[in-house]
Structure formats: structure tokens, C-alpha cells
Amino acid sequence: MLINFNFSNFKSINDEINLSCETNANEQDVNFIFYDEHNSIFKTAIIYGQNASGKTNIIKALEFLKHFILNAPLKKTDSIHITPFLFTDDIKENSFFEIELLQNGIKYLYQLTLNKKSIVDEKLYFYNPNKALVYDRVSQKFGSKIKLKKSQKEALFNNSIENNTLLSGYLKTNIKIEAFDDIINWFKKLMNPIYPHTDLLGFVAKILKDRKIDNDIIVRLLKNADFAIDDFNIEEKEIDEEFKRFLIDIGKTDDAQSIKKIEIFFTHYQKYKLEFQNESMGTQRFYQLVTMLYLALKDDLILLVDELESSLHPDLLKHFLLIFLTNSKKSQLIFTTHSRELLLEKELFLFDTIYFTEKKEDGSTELFSLRDFDSKTIRKENSIFNMYKSGKLGATPNTKNYFLDI
Numbered sequence: 001m002l003i004n005f006n007f008s009n010f011k012s013i014n015d016e017i018n019l020s021c022e023t024n025a026n027e028q029d030v031n032f033i034f035y036d037e038h039n040s041i042f043k044t045a046i047i048y049g050q051n052a053s054g055k056t057n058i059i060k061a062l063e064f065l066k067h068f069i070l071n072a073p074l075k076k077t078d079s080i081h082i083t084p085f086l087f088t089d090d091i092k093e094n095s096f097f098e099i100e101l102l103q104n105g106i107k108y109l110y111q112l113t114l115n116k117k118s119i120v121d122e123k124l125y126f127y128n129p130n131k132a133l134v135y136d137r138v139s140q141k142f143g144s145k146i147k148l149k150k151s152q153k154e155a156l157f158n159n160s161i162e163n164n165t166l167l168s169g170y171l172k173t174n175i176k177i178e179a180f181d182d183i184i185n186w187f188k189k190l191m192n193p194i195y196p197h198t199d200l201l202g203f204v205a206k207i208l209k210d211r212k213i214d215n216d217i218i219v220r221l222l223k224n225a226d227f228a229i230d231d232f233n234i235e236e237k238e239i240d241e242e243f244k245r246f247l248i249d250i251g252k253t254d255d256a257q258s259i260k261k262i263e264i265f266f267t268h269y270q271k272y273k274l275e276f277q278n279e280s281m282g283t284q285r286f287y288q289l290v291t292m293l294y295l296a297l298k299d300d301l302i303l304l305v306d307e308l309e310s311s312l313h314p315d316l317l318k319h320f321l322l323i324f325l326t327n328s329k330k331s332q333l334i335f336t337t338h339s340r341e342l343l344l345e346k347e348l349f350l351f352d353t354i355y356f357t358e359k360k361e362d363g364s365t366e367l368f369s370l371r372d373f374d375s376k377t378i379r380k381e382n383s384i385f386n387m388y389k390s391g392k393l394g395a396t397p398n399t400k401n402y403f404l405d406i
Helices: 055-070 150-158 166-170 178-189 201-209 215-224 241-249 281-298 314-327 340-344 384-389
Strands: 002-008 017-020 033-035 040-042 044-049 095-103 106-114 119-127 131-136 229-238 260-268 272-275 302-305 332-336 354-359 365-369
Touching: 002 055, 017 365, 044 055, 044 314, 055 095, 055 166, 055 178, 055 302, 055 332, 055 365, 095 178, 106 178, 119 166, 119 178, 150 166, 166 178, 201 229, 201 260, 201 281, 215 229, 215 281, 281 302, 281 314, 314 340, 340 384
Parallel strands: 044 332, 044 354, 302 332
Antiparallel strands: 002 017, 002 095, 033 040, 095 106, 106 119, 119 131, 229 260, 260 272, 354 365
16 A cells, blocks of 8 residues: 655656655544554545646656556666656756555555666665665665575676666566565556546456456446446457558567457347447446456555546546445555545545645645645535635636637
């Protein structure tokens, strides 16, 4: 689970910001909070903000970190594809990421400083229960609890070229380090973000075909959402021979014969079949979302969704969130939204799970939460919806005169 995420100098984020899912709440509210012996962690983080305020870049920062660790550059001459904050005459070279996470009951702290050319600094700590070093890349030092032979240490650092993390280098060795495996497996469980334009159809069809998900449960979720869907089936069809040759010519595959066209059909009212692309945008979106949701309910995953409400009716959005809050155990849902109506639904959030992004005068992103307001500004009895709508909480567009003299 994600506990804290700090980063700076990435896209619209200039100064360091913090997204925190950590809580000291004493109430045993298992719908909102995961508890173990040492930790209390919120299961959701909801981010509001006007367009172009940077809320999506928080999700993209997590996406970058995952991709960079699991899919490192292959050559030391390859550039690191990172975009620093550009709205300044004095562009800072280095970007910083710090992530605190819980994996297999152990809390870890991972720190990374890098630029387009190389890793500047990299450290990993764990708490057992006190903070202890796992490794320091720059000094090539391992903590006292990490038992490695000298040859193994040398192999690790030799496999970590200047534009790769030590974690990436570890993936190229046969060495076994539990702390490294924990961090890598955590990033594997950090799902690729779902944006409004993301097409998950191929991925969803594959996991359903491989029986990693119970089709009957997906059908039940669709029925409960009032889509009048009784069943669905996935069909594989041959693709056009000319298109197969095209895929081979552009180097996408050596075995175009194995590529199939996937089609999904939904059955309505017991007998009428409709192709996926002929369903409404809301049906398409919800089908893909609930499949990912079911994966998260089966396992401890972190779902990242940009504009969760996209194409969904407000009642369907509420229904989706209630499914997650009621049934999830160790998974998290971090999402951005413009849906102010959610703030009327107090069974869907706690004050500390609401965040806002706002553009500062220099165009950079400021991130703050409801917990940052003092008790004189916000009381428990206040309507968060009315306060946000009226602009008292910020994070809303400052629109100008709409009259045009044409």
C-alpha cells in the first residue's frame, strides 16, 4: 500500500509536494482505513482541481517511477525520459522522488534523484521496527541486515549502469534479496493508470480468457449497475492477411499468425447480442473499470484512475466507490475527479482523503488537503460541497467575462 509520496521538479510540479495516505485515526473504520499492528493507511485518495492544475501529473509521477524501475533504459547512452518543470528561466536539472510504502507487512522508504542523463542519488530504507538502511547507491553501501558476498555486491553495481536504478540492475542478476523483491513486487502491483482515453479492452479480454477473473461475477456487477446485460462472450477471429504482413514489415511481430482479433458481445434481455463498440460509452467504461476493480478486490493492488467519473452517471460513480470501499481489504484507489456531487456523499470519503491541486502564480502545482485547513475554516458540520462550489477551498478555475463584442 502507498503511505506517502513526495516528489519535485516533474512536469507541472516544481516545489516538493506530498500525497499522504497515512493516518493516526483511532476509529476502526475498515471501509476507509487499512489497519495492521503498526500502520493505519487510507484506502482512497481523491484529488480535485481545475483543469491544467496538475492533478493528473501526480498519477503520471507514480506511472513514471514504476515504468523507470521495471523497464530501465537498455544502453547507458539512452536518455531518461523525464520532463522537469519548464515554466522558468532557471530550469532545475534534477528531479526528486520519495515513496513510503507497505509490502508484506514491512514499511519501506525509497528515494531517487535523477536527471535526463543519470541517477544522481538512490537510497532504500526499511523499518523493522526502526529505520535502517538497505542500500545507498552513491556510497555503494549496504545495511548491516543485508547479508551479501563481496562478489554479489560487485555484480549488483556492475549491472546498474548510470541511467538505471539499482533495483533495475538487480533484475538482471540471480541474486536473491527479500527487500529488493518486496519493492519490485510492490511496483508490479501499482497498476498502470486508467485515463479517460485508456482502452483496456485487450487486457480485460486476455485476463477473462485466461480465467484469472470469474466471468459470472463481472456479469453480476454489470447487472447490479442496471445495464440490462445478462451475459457476455469473447470471440477470437482471424485478422486480415494484408494486415498480418504489415505487422511483420514494421517489426511488430515475427509470428503474425498467432495474432487474433478480439471481439466482445453483450447479451441483453436474454437473447439480443450487441458488439462492444455499439454499447454506450458508459457501458464500455464501466465494464473495463469493474474488471480492474475485481482484480483489486481479489489481490492487494493500487488502482490509479484519472477522471474516474468520465462517462459515468453520478449514481453509477457512487455505486462503483461503494463496491470498492465495502469489499476491499488491502487495495487502494487513487483517483482524480471533477465530480463535486461526490462531496455530498459523506459515506464515500473522510476529510483526510480529499486533496486539491491549484495553479500557483508561476504555473506550478500546489497540492493541499482538507486536513490542511484549520478548524475555524472547516468544521465537521460544514458542507464541503458548498464550500468547494463557492470557491472557499480554492482549486477552481478563475474564469473571466464571457461577453464577446463580435
